Amino acid sequence: MMAPKRYPPRNPSWSMRREHLMCFLGLSLLLSSRGCLALAAASSKPRVALVSGSNKGIGREIVRLLANDEQDWVIFLGSRDESRGNQAVQDLMKDLDEKNQKTSIVCCPLDLTDPTSIARAKEMVEQQQGRLDVLINNAAICFNDPTLYGKVPHTPFEQQADISIRTNFFGTLQVTQTMLPLLQQSDYPPRIINIASAAGRLAILKNNQDLVEAFTSPKLQLTELESLLQQFVQDVEAGVHASKGWPNTCYGMSKLGIIAMTKLMARDYVDSIMINSVDPGFCATDQNNNQGVLPAERGAVTPYLLATITRDKFVTGKHFFQEQEIEW
Numbered sequence: 398m399m400a401p402k403r404y405p406p407r408n409p410s411w412s413m414r415r416e417h418l419m420c421f422l423g424l425s426l427l428l429s430s431r432g433c434l435a436l437a438a439a440s441s442k443p444r445v446a447l448v449s450g451s452n453k454g455i456g457r458e459i460v461r462l463l464a465n466d467e468q469d470w471v472i473f474l475g476s477r478d479e480s481r482g483n484q485a486v487q488d489l490m491k492d493l494d495e496k497n498q499k500t501s502i503v504c505c506p507l508d509l510t511d512p513t514s515i516a517r518a519k520e521m522v523e524q525q526q527g528r529l530d531v532l533i534n535n536a537a538i539c540f541n542d543p544t545l546y547g548k549v550p551h552t553p554f555e556q557q558a559d560i561s562i563r564t565n566f567f568g569t570l571q572v573t574q575t576m577l578p579l580l581q582q583s584d585y586p587p588r589i590i591n592i593a594s595a596a597g598r599l600a601i602l603k604n605n606q607d608l609v610e611a612f613t614s615p616k617l618q619l620t621e622l623e624s625l626l627q628q629f630v631q632d633v634e635a636g637v638h639a640s641k642g643w644p645n646t647c648y649g650m651s652k653l654g655i656i657a658m659t660k661l662m663a664r665d666y667v668d669s670i671m672i673n674s675v676d677p678g679f680c681a682t683d684q685n686n687n688q689g690v691l692p693a694e695r696g697a698v699t700p701y702l703l704a705t706i707t708r709d710k711f712v713t714g715k716h717f718f719q720e721q722e723i724e725w
């Protein structure tokens with residue numbers, strides 16, 4: 398691992414932030430021959446991206462970076478609440494550099510827990526663009542978020558499992574599977590970037606080596622992965638998860654599932670779709686009551702780089718943190 402690099406300062410004006418970022422990206426470009434990520438050259442055709450949960454936080458910063466990229470983009474800003482999504486679109490469009498006038502940001506209503514909303518989001522992208530070049534699965538819930546489900550001051554652990562796994566793991570999986578036909582229409586080559594977390598590191602399964610082997614098996618099938626996560630929920634709800642060696646973190650298990658899903662799908666779509674996961678680092682957002690030590694825009698840099706790297710740097714099935722591949 399290399400020493401942590403510079404990132405844009407907390408609240409500077411956009412032009413200053415961009416300057417810092419370009420400096421930072423310059424460093425990444427310079428290092429590309431040593432295994433870091435490198436940027437793609439601009440194409441005349443706008444690229445098409447969908448970023449789930451991008452009305453705020455890290456997702457919103459990913460949209461901001463894409464929108465201010467050299468390349469023109471059509472960005473579907475996923476938001477489960479349409480008015481919050483539209484507000485974010487308005488704010489981000491105001492910040493667009495003059496040279497990015499051909500880039501557009503469109504609010505795309507998308508709720509991970511609602512299959513109808515997922516199907517409608519696909520229809521919207523299909524009708525407007527006919528393909529998807531980049532899917533960034535960013536949306537997630539975490540029970541550290543004081544705004545989550547409003548007034549409930551503390552949700553018992555047994556009640557956190559179903560909604561956490563259903564939203565973060567199964568919702569993300571369903572969005573991905575629904576968007577696959579559109580991704581397969583892309584010649585970019587298409588990419589899926591799954592936002593994971595250090596909370597989903599394999600070490601959380603340290604009390605059960607069989608689980609480690611099951612989640613990391615090179616032969617793991619999607620139905621088996623789904624069953625493992627359903628088993629976790631059942632065991633938490635039955636109050637037996639700890640005795641079976643599961644960890645005390647529903648969020649962590651949902652993110653571990655995302656990393657396993659990334660590796661499994663990368664294996665199944667090898668050579669055709671770039672599928673990677675990213676730990677964005679501990680960023681100050683609503684998810685942690687703004688206690689994170691990094692600005693949200695820092696967490697957006699690696700997803701942005703993965704969305705824009707050149708085809709000759711095709712990379713898949715990897716897990717990244719701050720522009721470097723890391724062990725799960």
Ligand SMILES: NC(=O)c1ccc[n+]([C@@H]2O[C@H](COP(=O)([O-])OP(=O)(O)OC[C@H]3O[C@@H](n4cnc5c(N)ncnc54)[C@H](OP(=O)(O)O)[C@@H]3O)[C@@H](O)[C@H]2O)c1
Pocket residue numbers: 449450451452453454455456476477478481507508509510534535536537538539542564568592593594595676677678679680681682683684685689693
């Ligand atoms: N912040 C960190 O330190 C950190 C660390 C590691 C990983 N991450 C990951 O980074 C990603 C972004 O998190 P963040 O920190 O930016 O959190 P955030 O500010 O709370 O943003 C989360 C986004 O997900 C959306 N969302 C929640 N439930 C959803 C659902 N059912 N359907 C669709 N969208 C939904 C939220 O929408 P609403 O506005 O409607 O709630 C919001 O747009 C997440 O995957 C998170 O787990 C964050």
